[in-house]
Amino acid sequence: MSPTKLALTLTAFAALATGCTRPGATTTDAGVSNGKTTISVKGSDTMVILGQRWAEDYMKSNPALTIQVSGGGSGTGIAALINGSADICESSRRMSDKERGSLEAKRGQPAIETKVAKDALAVYVNAKSPVREISVAALSRVYRGELTSWRELGGPDHAIVLYGRENNSGTYGFFKEHVLDGKDFAAATQTLAGTSAVASAVKGDAFGIGYGGIAYVEGVRALGIKRDESSPAVLPSLETAANDAYPLSRFLYFYTAGEPSPSMKRFIAWVTGPEGQSTIADVGYYPLPKKS
Amino acid sequence: MAASVHSSGDHARRDVSATSTRPSLLRRVRWSELLAEGAIFGVALVSILSVLLILVFVGKEALPLLTSAEVRREVTPAALFVPHGDAGFLWQPVSADPKYNILPLFAGTLKVTLVSLVVAFPLSVLAALYVSDFAARRAREIIKPLIELMAGVPSVVVGFFALMVLSTWVQAVFGTEHRLNALVAGLGLSFAVCPIVFSISEEALRAVPASYRAAALALGATRSETLLHVVLPAAMPGIAAAGVLGFGRAIGETMIVLLASGNAALLDAHLGRSTRTVTATIAQELGEVVVGSPHYHVLFALGALLFLSTLAVNLAGERIVRHMRGTRRASAEAP
Amino acid sequence: MIARVARTGALPHPRSLEARGRTHLSDGMLRAVAALATAAVVSMLVVVLFEVVRGGLGAMSWAFLTEYPRRGMTEGGIFPAIVGTAALTLLMTVAAVPAGVATAVYLTEYASPRSVTARLVHVCIANLAGIPSIVFGLFGLGFFVSTVGRGIDRVAYGGTITYGQPCLVWASLTLAILTLPVVVVSTEEALRAVPRELRNASFALGATRFQTIVRVAIPEAASGILTGGILAVSRGAGEVAPIMFTGAAYYLRELPTHLNDPFMNLGYHVYVLATQSPDVDRTKPLLYATVLVLLGLTFILNLLAISLRARARRRLEDHG
Numbered sequence A: 001m002s003p004t005k006l007a008l009t010l011t012a013f014a015a016l017a018t019g020c021t022r023p024g025a026t027t028t029d030a031g032v033s034n035g036k037t038t039i040s041v042k043g044s045d046t047m048v049i050l051g052q053r054w055a056e057d058y059m060k061s062n063p064a065l066t067i068q069v070s071g072g073g074s075g076t077g078i079a080a081l082i083n084g085s086a087d088i089c090e091s092s093r094r095m096s097d098k099e100r101g102s103l104e105a106k107r108g109q110p111a112i113e114t115k116v117a118k119d120a121l122a123v124y125v126n127a128k129s130p131v132r133e134i135s136v137a138a139l140s141r142v143y144r145g146e147l148t149s150w151r152e153l154g155g156p157d158h159a160i161v162l163y164g165r166e167n168n169s170g171t172y173g174f175f176k177e178h179v180l181d182g183k184d185f186a187a188a189t190q191t192l193a194g195t196s197a198v199a200s201a202v203k204g205d206a207f208g209i210g211y212g213g214i215a216y217v218e219g220v221r222a223l224g225i226k227r228d229e230s231s232p233a234v235l236p237s238l239e240t241a242a243n244d245a246y247p248l249s250r251f252l253y254f255y256t257a258g259e260p261s262p263s264m265k266r267f268i269a270w271v272t273g274p275e276g277q278s279t280i281a282d283v284g285y286y287p288l289p290k291k292s
Numbered sequence B: 001m002a003a004s005v006h007s008s009g010d011h012a013r014r015d016v017s018a019t020s021t022r023p024s025l026l027r028r029v030r031w032s033e034l035l036a037e038g039a040i041f042g043v044a045l046v047s048i049l050s051v052l053l054i055l056v057f058v059g060k061e062a063l064p065l066l067t068s069a070e071v072r073r074e075v076t077p078a079a080l081f082v083p084h085g086d087a088g089f090l091w092q093p094v095s096a097d098p099k100y101n102i103l104p105l106f107a108g109t110l111k112v113t114l115v116s117l118v119v120a121f122p123l124s125v126l127a128a129l130y131v132s133d134f135a136a137r138r139a140r141e142i143i144k145p146l147i148e149l150m151a152g153v154p155s156v157v158v159g160f161f162a163l164m165v166l167s168t169w170v171q172a173v174f175g176t177e178h179r180l181n182a183l184v185a186g187l188g189l190s191f192a193v194c195p196i197v198f199s200i201s202e203e204a205l206r207a208v209p210a211s212y213r214a215a216a217l218a219l220g221a222t223r224s225e226t227l228l229h230v231v232l233p234a235a236m237p238g239i240a241a242a243g244v245l246g247f248g249r250a251i252g253e254t255m256i257v258l259l260a261s262g263n264a265a266l267l268d269a270h271l272g273r274s275t276r277t278v279t280a281t282i283a284q285e286l287g288e289v290v291v292g293s294p295h296y297h298v299l300f301a302l303g304a305l306l307f308l309s310t311l312a313v314n315l316a317g318e319r320i321v322r323h324m325r326g327t328r329r330a331s332a333e334a335p
Numbered sequence C: 001m002i003a004r005v006a007r008t009g010a011l012p013h014p015r016s017l018e019a020r021g022r023t024h025l026s027d028g029m030l031r032a033v034a035a036l037a038t039a040a041v042v043s044m045l046v047v048v049l050f051e052v053v054r055g056g057l058g059a060m061s062w063a064f065l066t067e068y069p070r071r072g073m074t075e076g077g078i079f080p081a082i083v084g085t086a087a088l089t090l091l092m093t094v095a096a097v098p099a100g101v102a103t104a105v106y107l108t109e110y111a112s113p114r115s116v117t118a119r120l121v122h123v124c125i126a127n128l129a130g131i132p133s134i135v136f137g138l139f140g141l142g143f144f145v146s147t148v149g150r151g152i153d154r155v156a157y158g159g160t161i162t163y164g165q166p167c168l169v170w171a172s173l174t175l176a177i178l179t180l181p182v183v184v185v186s187t188e189e190a191l192r193a194v195p196r197e198l199r200n201a202s203f204a205l206g207a208t209r210f211q212t213i214v215r216v217a218i219p220e221a222a223s224g225i226l227t228g229g230i231l232a233v234s235r236g237a238g239e240v241a242p243i244m245f246t247g248a249a250y251y252l253r254e255l256p257t258h259l260n261d262p263f264m265n266l267g268y269h270v271y272v273l274a275t276q277s278p279d280v281d282r283t284k285p286l287l288y289a290t291v292l293v294l295l296g297l298t299f300i301l302n303l304l305a306i307s308l309r310a311r312a313r314r315r316l317e318d319h320g
Helices: A003-019 A048-061 A074-083 A097-107 A136-144 A170-178 A195-203 A238-242 A262-272 A274-283 B008-019 B023-027 B031-062 B069-074 B103-133 B137-150 B155-174 B182-207 B210-218 B223-252 B255-260 B278-288 B294-333 C002-008 C014-018 C025-059 C062-066 C079-110 C116-130 C133-156 C168-193 C196-204 C209-220 C222-238 C266-276 C280-319
Strands: A036-043 A065-070 A088-091 A111-126 A133-135 A161-165 A190-192 A208-213 A220-222 A224-226 A249-257
Touching: A036 A048, A036 A074, A036 A262, A048 A065, A048 A088, A048 A262, A048 A274, A065 A262, A074 A088, A074 A097, A074 A170, A074 A249, A074 B278, A088 A262, A097 A111, A111 A170, A111 A195, A111 A238, A111 A262, A111 A274, A133 A136, A136 A161, A136 A224, A161 A170, A161 A195, A170 A208, A190 A195, A195 A208, A195 A220, A195 C266, A249 A262, A262 A274, B031 B294, B031 C079, B031 C116, B031 C133, B031 C168, B031 C209, B069 B294, B103 B137, B103 B182, B103 B223, B103 B278, B103 C025, B137 B182, B137 C025, B137 C280, B155 B182, B155 B255, B155 C025, B155 C222, B155 C266, B155 C280, B182 B223, B182 B255, B182 C025, B210 B223, B223 B294, B223 C025, B223 C116, B223 C133, B255 B278, B255 C266, B278 B294, B278 C133, B294 C116, B294 C133, C025 C280, C062 C079, C062 C280, C079 C116, C079 C168, C079 C209, C079 C222, C079 C266, C079 C280, C116 C168, C133 C168, C168 C222, C168 C280, C196 C209, C209 C222, C222 C266, C222 C280, C266 C280
Parallel strands: A036 A065, A036 A088, A133 A224, A161 A190, A161 A208
Antiparallel strands: A088 A249, A111 A208, A111 A220, A111 A249
């Protein structure tokens, strides 16, 4: 190949490369290309189907907008928000002070939190298990590895097989904070990548116990939770989550770095508005309580 | 297997120059060709560059473990190996009191690797023996490609199979404590190890000269005696190489163990309980770390250790093979 | 028989000798054990194939291959994953094949096998082949995404995050380095198989070394190079660990059209559906079908490569 041809080929490649680049996101508005705006939503595995449904429905009426949703866990979403590779982070737990500090340090913006839905963190057992209720204190001892046999809970004489989430999960974080009081999970807890994996593991294991968002409860049974030994057991439902009678109810959040851009703001407003909230029940979670 | 290795170009050049009457033909320099040859040389260095870069960048992100005071506040290199008081060896990086023991992770890798080798190595070597010395030609032409096809199955598919189907079977047959455990992951891994050990062993067996077999038979040995006492020992260096490569593959496999091992960082020798390997840990946790956090650096340190282990395994394997070849030659040349 | 050996100089195959030799119970036992082992290994493959086909055939349809996923992956198809995988492997091939061929050309045509550089390249290729795939993922993240990508952003885009994030081009380059050894080894094998006479003839006609390589050696080795390319594509299509953090995404509404777009991928889709699918029962048939598509793809590619290689070997035996 002659030198001129070579030079031409190289320049053509370079031009192709630059032409084939989607402009990045700026802090004023999510990335714009050809008049289309892109919002990237990352984070909670608990919320990922919800996020997808919202994205699907919202994009139907806003074709100029592209919303990309991916999971990976609340921790992943928060890390992505801090690293700058996500616009909105879905999280099933609140951001810690350390994380807020990292966000300010790395992106120079405070974390803005928006509540978008409510969830009841269900504790599942196999449908065949005779155990129907458990107190928060006992649950804590089970997952710390101190209570090891089903016999102590009124079940058969067999070891309890613990299923849980990996440590990047918001569900893991919430459970740890609110049930285990910040203490560590037993090392024998099998860490699974998603709530559905937990549910399906418990479905297939007569001696298993697991936890996760209420939307995943098909095929397994949710236990009634007693706030303490003397309270009545409360099953997770729309009412008990809304009025906080269910001890393990929690909010699901959207986080952004600083004030959201106009297009993001419109999306978030839609999500917290009547249309977005009605989708939630379809997916299996609970809409925000009317009051707050 | 390599044909005659000396560079054909030089010979030819000498031939031409001896007969050519136009020296200018050879002197004519085409700049574009020179450029292209330079480019070829440059690109050939990509492989060296890649290995160096991998070493450098994985190591660079692991280095703050040793150099940064901020990182050392949360985790020191010693903490990776020393137990946490009564709690023992724990891997719990996301915690108010982060624990970064990597011993349970290495124990997990070892457990799964050993299971896979114990299953795959004998089966594959015997299968290679069958294909090279027992099977009819037609059978060989079907079986060999079939087993080599196994190498083409993506590991995520094998992991999927282990997760969905194999674990249920194993629990039904062995009554294991956890459904996803070291045994299931090891069996899944053996699927990936078999084709490697098989191909290389089969080549090694076929490379044993027919004269060896003929000589043994001529001396009155039975077929099994020939194979077990003459052919197999002669092929040992190649079979050892196969074992080493299989071992290296098993250590580095990610998707199969990620899906099938249960991912609980337990330090024990129990095969029926879940376990967590180094590779699965990196894969599971890399997505959630904030770039630059101590957890991030520890994960890269794990990656660096993994890289160095596979390098060490390869080097050790080469040395073993060379030693075996050497002793073989020595005994063959002995008067 | 001995007369035949004396006449032709060819040793009879040991198996034909055995018919005349002693047979023992131990022979039969060894044969049986070895046959059982072979059956065990082959049955591993057969069982996996059978299960995947059984579980996935029901959900396979043209619609499955051409539709987008809907309703949280419980309905619809895997079209974007197929396109993403195709885009990824295409870019990867564009990067890996020229580099691999150039490296192999250097090793066989230019470098003396004793030279330090040639030996170093060989060692590095062997080591690259042994590096765990997750380490490639770490490298892709630490080097391509965080260093090169951020660098490009700072220099060419004034800091806004364009290339400093997981995307198609970085995942492709990571996979290209991973599959480089495959291409190099195949091409080397093919180039060494080109007879010296052909090269000599070319020189005798006055061609330069470069012209000989480009117009004689490489075309002769074309099927070997093609085999290497196909094997690389097959490997790249199935790897998940290197792309998990360098570009693969779970659900995208748009197809990747820019170099810095994230993409969906068949292998990654299988992983996510197997571990994080929203409704395990409803997605199971689609999961199996996705696995079937991925397996079918890699199988076809591997079979193609195997038959190409067999044909090339047979042609070699005819030539030499």
